[in-house]
Amino acid sequence: MQSSNNKGRLRDYLRAWHDDHWFWPFLKQNKWRLSLIFFVGLLTFICAAALMFTSGYLISKSATHPFNIFAVYVPIVLTRAFGIGRPVFKYLERINSHNWVLNVVSKLRVQLYKTLAKDATFLQEHQQTGKIFGLLADDLDHLENFYLRMIFPTVVAYLVWLLVVIAVGVFTWPGALFVAAVLALILLVVPLFSLRQAGSVYGVQKARKAHEYTAVTEHYLGLGDWVITHRQQGFSAAGADDAQVNQASVTHQERFQRWRNFLIQVIFGLLGVALIFASQRMLGTSQAQANYAAAVVLSLFPLIDCFLPVAQAMGEVPLYSDSLGHLNELTASVAADTPAPVTQAPTPTAIHEIRFDHVTFAYGPDQPKLLDDFSLTIHGGEKVAILGPSGEGKTTILQLLLGDLTPQQGTITVNGTPVAALQDARPALYGYLNQAPFLFNTTIRDNIRLGSPAATDEEIWAALKAVGLASLIRSLPDQLATPVTESGQRFSGGQQQRLVLARILLKKTPVLLLDEPTIGLDPITEQALMAMIMKASAGRTLIWVTHHLQGLEHADQAIFLTDGRITMAGAPRTLYRDNARFRALYALDVGRL
């Protein structure tokens, strides 16, 4: 990512934020509400300083033994007021800022969802891993912290800075300039150093951490081989160098932070000393004025709580910037991928013919051709099996037919209409089972009727029966109301696949596209499931990608694909009769002994 390569210079970060859709718009939209929150934040520190100011004054004034209590009546009341004001304003600021940020997060989530939903290609390329989606969700969390830990404290600190300078300026302009300059050290110079330091190590630390993750995961997956070779040392060393390098880097960074905070405190301490002397010079002339000396000096110290977080927050900018970079790159890539709109045709009522006409497809100019001059005609109601080694374009055929991918050459039509013109009709046309079945973290019932919300329980049970899960689910205490738990972990891979299949069968689309519906199942289950699929898809057009020949006896056509070309094709019975290779594979697959 571009933003992680930089060397921690401010302008690199500003450039990364230049074309932003995820951060500034929300600040602009809510300027008044934000101003109010900043103002309340400001009041918190005003109260903190004012509490010490009035207390200091109260005590100094009282020490002059005034005539009676009414001489210090105002400071007494103010002391109480500021004493209560500080926690109250702090509470209000925290509550409102959290509330506002969480509301922004809600909007950001919708924006992320909409952006992703727009881009079919992006989804297609990344849906196998799912990892990238999780990372994008993390990026939104980082943005949440960006507001809470960076924007709010920094803006309030700068406002306090301004106010302090003005307050001093009322009495002495040179003094105000001096204070402005000293605070600039704390609020600008040191934070910029902090940013540069963090920027110089962020990219390396992130890369090392990722490498450690990979190395450790690999070693854990291969633990069996490490155990039988008794190489405990080699196993324990997994990622150890990454961990060590990162630890050294973090140690270095922590040392930097310690001394940075020390430096800020020392500057602050010197400011205190300067203030003591200045008070003596300016206020030490009459008793009435001297009463204010303690007030002025003491009001300085609560402000350190306000200024210290700025440098710390600045050190986190590389992380936020990185996340913002990802999200903006996503927006840009979606804008680039969105195809020109095509006039949409109405949904076909029945399927007469699906046709691939001399189709050639590769992911890029230098990539291998996954389909090379591929032609295929499927008549309505036919059952077609597609076989071939993995990574050879079997899935591509389904994605082209869906319209998620566009071929370089050739056309794909349904009843003579190009698939690009059937994108609106698509949900009603195709039922598609991909290789990574997805179950939502809700009940079995809600998962299955996702595509057809009006489905009755009877219809759901019928679909479950068709995929052979009815008896299992009837045995569960909550039956259809059983939650599938996160990403369907309650059920085995094969069971998840079948639950998703039930969802697709329930949605009565005229075309079914199934990508490896039986992978990972044992032959008994595999065979039973194929029989059920055939029964449930009676009268519909079925195209299924498979790596086994189980169920092939039900197919009207079988196609073997190698290097993007059809190497064997025909009705399975004919193939079985005429083709020795097919017979050999078939015998192997069904375990004929």
Next chain:
Amino acid sequence: MIDKSLFQFPRMRQQMMLLSLLSFIQAAAIVVQAMGLTQALVAIWQLRKISALAVPVLVFFSAFIVRQLMDVAKNAVATHYADENITRLRPQIQAQYFRLGPAYLHRTGTGSAVTVLIDGLDQVKTYIQTVLPKMTDMIFIPTLTLIYVWYENWLSGLVLFLMLPLIFFFMAILGLAARAKSDQQYADFTTLNNSFVDTILGLPTLKVLGIADQYEDQIYTVSERFRKKTMSVIRVALTSTFALDFFTTLAIAIIAVFLGFRLINGTVTLYPALVSLILAPEFFLPIRQFGDDYHATLNGKNALQQVNDLLATPAPAVVPPIDWPGWGTDSTLSLSGVSFRYPDAAKDTFALQDIGFTAQGMEKIAIVGRSGSGKSTMMNLLAGFNQPASGAHISLDGHDLTSFNQPQWQDSMSYIPQEPYIFSASIADNIRFYVPDASDAAVAAAADQAGLTDWLGQLPDGLATMIGEGQRGISGGQGQRIALARVLLDSRRKILLFDEPTAHLDIETEYALKQTLVPLFADHLVIFATHRLHWLPAMDQIIVLENGRISEQGRLSDLRGRGGALDRLIEEMGGKQNAVFK
């Protein structure tokens, strides 16, 4: 907040002494700093000359520097100690995973095991380095400041002292309320937060079903519900911060007002009054900081607990070395009465029960059965990763073994699962895994035997091609062949354990791999777990597993046509179909 196991860490007492000393010096510096500052302010108030300020300001600033240096020192000590412990724990965790073996990792999940090691230790580090200095600060700073304030002005001291139980009382009440509230909402809370990730992950599905648009509104509604829940939890947490702040500032205000009255009466002078006022916020600071980080340290505490639990898990015993030259043509292995129960399974529910068979010389043994019949469990047991229950008899060339977790046995075998171990390195280094010092020629020969030559020919870098995460992807068939080349390179490994090596491969790849594999079986003892029945004719002995028990065993020719378990299995797995094409 404080985990007791922390006190069992090495050199803990020493570290706490050191931190206590630093906190004590800091507390003293805080008092001296306040004395200096107060004297300077009193001097100004008394309208004295600027020279009168020199000493007090010097005292103030020196003490201020000492105080800040103590912060640096405490932070350095705690961080160093945390790092030291992480450096100590990391290899311990790795070694523990090694002893517990792959079967354990499989049960807990590789992902969460990796998380314990990497993220868990990070959290433990943060925990140690935050909590230790805060503990010593909380002991020394309030105590010392209180003593001094009391000494100068007992009334201010009393006010501060009386605030303490009040603060702790409210902290406890609110802490309990917050915990109850969080516990009650935690389930909702996580569900709602995960709901977004869930919807994003399921977006391709929603799009295919044509209902992606309907979910936009739902995301907003759910997120807003999440916001409201979160706010109600945050509100409780913030209320507890508010209470702390409130009592702190209230105490300062009360002291200021009390002192004001007494100053007017003339019962106190300015110095003790001002010094009390200056020290009052210092008195409360460590307590406030301790409260602020309560939630932040919770993760670290949980992570430490996880690490402790892991290290306390009993590891299987290693069987001592025996006088055995390795597997040969006249070797014999016999098992009887071998059972296995998963540690978390209910009593008397055995995944394997009463397994017995004999393997001789370079025999080929198939273990067949449906999914879930115990094939993988048995292969894990034979590899030494699962430990048999007591009562098992295992005899290897006359040596009695209590389990297969035995160095020489493991030196003689190789275990090839469905997804063999491929790591980020060159193909050659992957093949060299068992014999790291093998020559290039030997690696090339093994690769050729495993049928990798054609594929390697297509790669510009041949055997030097990098594979693994983020590198060139390899197919399932190629992975199996690399694992095979790895075994062929090590002539000591005469025992091959296969666990469903071809189940996930497409039929043509499987066919091609079979052509390579069968000839290589010749001079090996092969134990082959599968539900792909076409392997059976290549085997000498068939063991049929049903629900963890052997239901039939013998030669293929003897078992066929007997109407037993194998015949039933063959019938169910493919027999019905055979009729279709006749």
